[in-house]
Amino acid sequence: MFSRDRWDEILEALNANKFRTFLTAFGVAWGIFILVVLLALTNGLKNGVTADFGDFATNSMFMWTQGTSKPYKGLPKGRYFNYKIDDVEAIKSTVPNIKYVSPRNQLGGYNGANNVVRGTKTGAFEIYGDYPEYIKQQPMDILQGRFISYSDIESKRKICVIGTGVERGLYDKGEEILGTYIKINGVNFLVVGTFKMSNSQGDGEQDASTIYIPFTTFGQAFNRGDSVGWMAITAEDGTSITSLKQQVFDVMKSRHKIHPDDDRAIGHFDLSEQFERVNGLFSILTIVGYFVGALVLMSGIIGISNIMLIVVKERTKEIGVRRALGASPWMIKSQILQESLILTILSGMVGISFGALLIWFLNYLLDMSGGPVENFANPSVGMQVVFVALIILVVSGVLAGLIPANSATKMKPVDALRIE
């Protein structure tokens, strides 16, 4: 179909009126450019916003206790209670498809007083009692040493893992950190590791000023016993935590003598739900991007169709001559179709290239600007978008050529030849 002669014919025809060809091509290039850039910007916005979720396993929820709001089994309303360490095992054993349950306790925190001392240096840091699983829910890079282990939990070792902010506050530059002791609320802890959050957006300072110690040690050292402050619960991949959380609540309610309808006793934050909501929003934005881009592209396509109609009109006589010389209607039609197709695809390629160039430039600017830009990161489109755009181009190129191609052969050759 695409012999060299055909190519020559098509290029000759397109070359015959360069300026017009350029203007027509511009319409399509512009359309596909807008499509690609819109999708890239949507993607950038999505990347920026989802980065706010950090690396925390998104199929998770946090669960804490609040006062009961209903009397139950002789107990009054407004009663406060604590989760116990046994609850963790109870959840794991009764609710299926739960991947991790990390009980947590916290000391210090926002605007807290100085609570950690090393020699003459002091600082106010957040201290968390955690289980080893926690690092799987909240990925972090261990810079030196190790994270908490199960033998730490069992032996209630007084060890800690400190963030880079703690390191800066309590140590001189270049000082050996592992094996030293820091005093948390008057209790000495051996530093066994340092960490940095793998990916933190905005909360970097807070994350860095964090100290992790074994959960059991925390209970003993700071008089929490087997109480649990709150839990971070992650479901297995493929099962939404949102679908499991009611079961978890029911287990907790029965274990803590809470009225089954008392929904205020257990507080929770469903990260998965929030994440889904944001994801849903961006799915819609992507659809809008495609829609708007396709509409802009469509005006370009109509432009091509229009110009091909004019070309056909202008070349009515030429088409008549060609038919007198023995061109069959299909030969004429397919040439018009191919002209339109090639014009569309070529100009589409140019549009995609310019889109890619702009995206590259945006990324370059983002890199240059140094720190992260609020809610915007790494605008990009995948190959599948380019692929889809190409399919749109091919289909629309054919569509754009159909009407002109038909009108080219509608006239009888004798009438076409008579036109001056």
Added chain:
Amino acid sequence: MIQIKDLHKSYHMGSNSLHVLKGINFDVKQGELVSIMGSSGSGKSTLLNILGMLDEADEGQYILDNVPIKNLNEKIAAKYRNQFLGFIFQSFNLINYKSALDNVSMPLYYKGVKRKERTEKAMHYLEKVGLADWSHHLPSELSGGQKQRVAIARALASDPKVLLADEPTGALDTKTSYEVMELIQGINDDGKTILVVTHEPDIAQMTKRIVNLKDGLIIDDSPVQQVRASLHV
């Protein structure tokens, strides 16, 4: 070569109908050089268009090289035109963005001839009309006479059975007209059947037979003593 029997053609414009050809009968033998004359409106162009399968008759029989031409769809008509006929137009009808060579090779392209062979053949016919040196010129760079010679080369390119020339000298001055007629006579001398539509008596005198049309009927059909165009050049 050509046999026509009782050919009728009317044009309908709204409620008016115009009977252009009212029963044409004539035969053309292999190697004839026939001119069809008549005033405008006599039906000579319509006849030529029907002969050229650019238009279809309402009634009657048309046999070209023993092939009955009727009920053609466009695809077959295109094939027959390519195979049997070469057209020469009054206004040359060269494609203005193609070189002389490409114009001449176009019928061969539609015939499906390979590129190399096509170029060779086209060059051969350009030589024949004396324009080999102009093969890469665009039509806009050629004079009227040269354009018509390119058009003749194009008509010859697919080696058709019959050449149909519609006022081939209508847009040319007398001298150039005679040059073109000399070329046509030369081609006829080689045995090609040629039909020329004209309203110029001196051009008609250069053919071998004059068919006179008036109001859609042949009023006269007689052989003439051919005047060689070379005598006038």
